[in-house]
Amino acid sequence: PHCDAGVVGSCGRWGYCDGSIGRCVCAPGFYGPRCSLMHYPACRLHEQGEMACDTFVGLMSCACRLSCEMRYGSMARWNAPICWDRPVTDDAGGRAQVAGPVNTSDFPDDEIRSVIFRTDQWPLRGRCARENLTPEKTIECKEKGLASLRRTLMMLGGTPLANRHCPSLCSHRGTCLRPDPDRSRHASNKYPIENAASGAPSCVCHAGYHGNACEKVRPGWALGSPKFGTVCLNGHDCSGRGSCVGRFCLCQPGWAGADCSLPNRVSRPPPALTPAPRLPNASPFGGKRIAIYIYPLPTEMSLEHVYQRDMLRRGQYYANLMFLQQLLRDRASIVADPEQAALFFVPVMPMQMAGNLWHPYDFLANTARHLQAEYPYWNRSRGEDHIFFLTTDRAGCWKPFEIQHSIILTYLGFPAAEAYFGFEERLRWGADPAGPQRRNNAYDTRPGSPATELPCYVPGKDVVVPVDSMVRAGEEEKLPAPGAAYVCAGRTGKRTVLHMGGSMSNMGRVEYSQGVRQAIERLHAGEEGFVLGGEFTLDDLRAATFCLAPSGWGWGWRITLAMLTQCVPVIIQPNVSQPFEELLPYASFSLRYTREDIPALPSLLRAVPTRRICEMQTSLARHYRALLWQKPHGPAHPGAYDLTMISLCRRAKALARRFAGSAEHEHAYLARHSPECADSLAAAAAVFV
Numbered sequence: 247p248h249c250d251a252g253v254v255g256s257c258g259r260w261g262y263c264d265g266s267i268g269r270c271v272c273a274p275g276f277y278g279p280r281c282s283l284m285h286y287p288a289c290r291l292h293e294q295g296e297m298a299c300d301t302f303v304g305l306m307s308c309a310c311r312l313s314c315e316m317r318y319g320s321m322a323r324w325n326a327p328i329c330w331d332r333p334v335t336d337d338a339g340g341r342a343q344v345a346g347p348v349n350t351s352d353f354p355d356d357e358i359r360s361v362i363f364r365t366d367q368w369p370l371r372g373r374c375a376r377e378n379l380t381p382e383k384t385i386e387c388k389e390k391g392l393a394s395l396r397r398t399l400m401m402l403g404g405t406p407l408a409n410r411h412c413p414s415l416c417s418h419r420g421t422c423l424r425p426d427p428d429r430s431r432h433a434s435n436k437y438p439i440e441n442a443a444s445g446a447p448s449c450v451c452h453a454g455y456h457g458n459a460c461e462k463v464r465p466g467w468a469l470g471s472p473k474f475g476t477v478c479l480n481g482h483d484c485s486g487r488g489s490c491v492g493r494f495c496l497c498q499p500g501w502a503g504a505d506c507s508l509p510n511r512v513s514r515p516p517p518a519l520t521p522a523p524r525l526p527n528a529s530p531f532g533g534k535r536i537a538i539y540i541y542p543l544p545t546e547m548s549l550e551h552v553y554q555r556d557m558l559r560r561g562q563y564y565a566n567l568m569f570l571q572q573l574l575r576d577r578a579s580i581v582a583d584p585e586q587a588a589l590f591f592v593p594v595m596p597m598q599m600a601g602n603l604w605h606p607y608d609f610l611a612n613t614a615r616h617l618q619a620e621y622p623y624w625n626r627s628r629g630e631d632h633i634f635f636l637t638t639d640r641a642g643c644w645k646p647f648e649i650q651h652s653i654i655l656t657y658l659g660f661p662a663a664e665a666y667f668g669f670e671e672r673l674r675w676g677a678d679p680a681g682p683q684r685r686n687n688a689y690d691t692r693p694g695s696p697a698t699e700l701p702c703y704v705p706g707k708d709v710v711v712p713v714d715s716m717v718r719a720g721e722e723e724k725l726p727a728p729g730a731a732y733v734c735a736g737r738t739g740k741r742t743v744l745h746m747g748g749s750m751s752n753m754g755r756v757e758y759s760q761g762v763r764q765a766i767e768r769l770h771a772g773e774e775g776f777v778l779g780g781e782f783t784l785d786d787l788r789a790a791t792f793c794l795a796p797s798g799w800g801w802g803w804r805i806t807l808a809m810l811t812q813c814v815p816v817i818i819q820p821n822v823s824q825p826f827e828e829l830l831p832y833a834s835f836s837l838r839y840t841r842e843d844i845p846a847l848p849s850l851l852r853a854v855p856t857r858r859i860c861e862m863q864t865s866l867a868r869h870y871r872a873l874l875w876q877k878p879h880g881p882a883h884p885g886a887y888d889l890t891m892i893s894l895c896r897r898a899k900a901l902a903r904r905f906a907g908s909a910e911h912e913h914a915y916l917a918r919h920s921p922e923c924a925d926s927l928a929a930a931a932a933v934f935v
Contacts, residue, residue: 288350292352305330323366507574563597745794
């Protein structure tokens with residue numbers, strides 16, 4: 247059923263109506279056509295309170311922890327090592343059952359000894375989860391899943407109380423605890439409270455809130471700020487047009503979007519797919535930016551895991567969030583009306599859902615089917631004008647056939663199927679291929695699988711982008727300032743010829759780093775001036791003339807680290823395109839070698855003229871900002887987001903040329919409009935000085 251953006255409350259208390267599609271967008275934990283259904287109601291502290299799983303900091307009910315674990319995986323039990331439950335007469339050996347009608351996490355206002363406490367060993371797992379246990383083993387396993395009252399109080403550093411004993415019932419955003427006068431450091435860190443010294447009942451607030459009654463929202467996180475996000479995208483006030491509820495922006499009437507920054511319009515049913523009239527070229531939307539619509543996907547398909555599971559906001563795997571946050575701020579590009587969009591961004595979060603090694607084939611396929619069934623826009627172009635940002639270890643390799651035609655923003659520019667990664671000799675580009683490597687337990691090697699058939703990256707369709715390197719404040723001060731004179735060091739003062747910190751192998755897997763790291767370590771481990779493996783700092787890279795930039799299990803990020811430190815990148819990644827290679831002059835600041843060059847690598851590097859090294863260092867001092875998602879020198883200087891938008895403009899223009907004469911795509915926006923956006927650094931006035 248469609249909601250009406252013009253009717254206040256048409257999506258209940260926990261959602262808002264997005265008029266562009268006429269559907270409710272629900273807060274985390276809520277779903278349904280009116281946001282009235284709940285995924286984990288036992289995680290509330292009041293029937294009108296918000297739900298929390300991994301953001302739940304205090305003592306939760308075991309019913310809550312069980313429902314969170316069922317939805318988000320075993321991380322729930324590690325985040326909540328102790329939970330409370332009602333006593334039962336028979337707990338079926340400690341298996342996954344909760345006692346009684348527990349539908350809240352507000353601690354019972356009963357005698358504390360009438361409550362039982364469970365450890366992270368409940369529900370039982372491993373050997374204890376087997377059937378037909380001996381009576382002795384059953385008792386042993388049952389005891390593992392239970393915590394004594396003494397142990398519980400010691401872990402909490404106090405006595406749990408019903409929220410009615412705390413100020414303002416902790417605003418239904420935290421749990422009540424009477425702190426012990428001698429709380430341990432562990433308890434103080436795990437269950438923090440603001441007035442522990444008083445000994446009075448105090449609130450343990452959910453992540454993102456603070457204050458004596460959990461009434462305050464923690465300050466917003468901005469570009470370049472700490473990696474843990476505590477509030478909503480683009481600030482705790484949701485662009486001044488909504489309220490931040492469990493990291494979700496609950497928008498005021500008239501506004502929509504992940505940060506409530508988009509004007510909402512009165513709902514209307516999705517337009518029918520009738521032949522569209524040929525329209526004249528549209529004037530550019532937002533100046534020289536390409537017009538992009540962000541799908542308001544159901545929360546559970548998109549940002550729920552950002553709100554409730556993965557608290558990280560910065561780091562190698564999180565450029566997708568950096569892109570989304572900056573896109574939401576880009577008024578010259580984002581559009582509220584999908585009928586005016588040249589491209590469509592699908593804000594899926596595979597990394598945040600299940601980690602960097604998850605293969606999200608089924609999830610992405612289901613997302614594509616959802617778009618096909620619920621909106622007309624995918625079917626107009628077969629999804630070719632849709633954008634997915636994939637940041638797991640092999641990024642664009644792990645996609646299903648359903649989105650093979652879409653634009654993939656990826657970290658890994660490998661133009662072949664995953665089964666060839668590390669086995670490039672089997673490709674024999676331009677000759678008779680030997681076929682994929684099928685002896686591998688890292689992926690599905692059956693004929694017809696995505697890992698053997700779909701290229702990880704398609705040049706001209708996909709875009710290789712950098713990881714989020716997250717430069718901290720102390721390191722920002724060391725970065726060359728734009729326009730400032732750069733004094734190149736050449737080899738002067740460098741104590742290392744070639745630096746390569748980190749892992750040089752991975753569990754014996756020959757395809758790791760495409761065999762490059764292993765070969766260099768095998769041949770040059772004792773080479774003078776070569777530092778191979780081990781922990782390192784950015785200052786270690788600054789002390790090196792050259793820095794190896796290989797791939798890893800999939801993509802590698804050392805190209806960014808090398809550029810940040812003006813350490814000349816030595817790129818050895820067979821057949822792999824680098825971030826923004828079509829826009830940046832890589833030949834001016836890096837060296838490229840093949841695996842066949844590795845035996846002669848020491849002599850090759852020592853033969854590079856000092857003048858050439860100085861030229862490359864100077865170019866690095868200018869271009870490093872192109873690979874940064876944060877902007878240490880302010881918004882006037884181009885960065886990774888700007889180059890991504892230029893690249894997307896290029897893709898949109900290519901689609902427009904192809905769609906123009908195609909009856910198959912005649913309803914697509916790009917079949918009827920020629921985008922007038924900046925498709926080069928010069929056109930965007932993006933200058934690196």
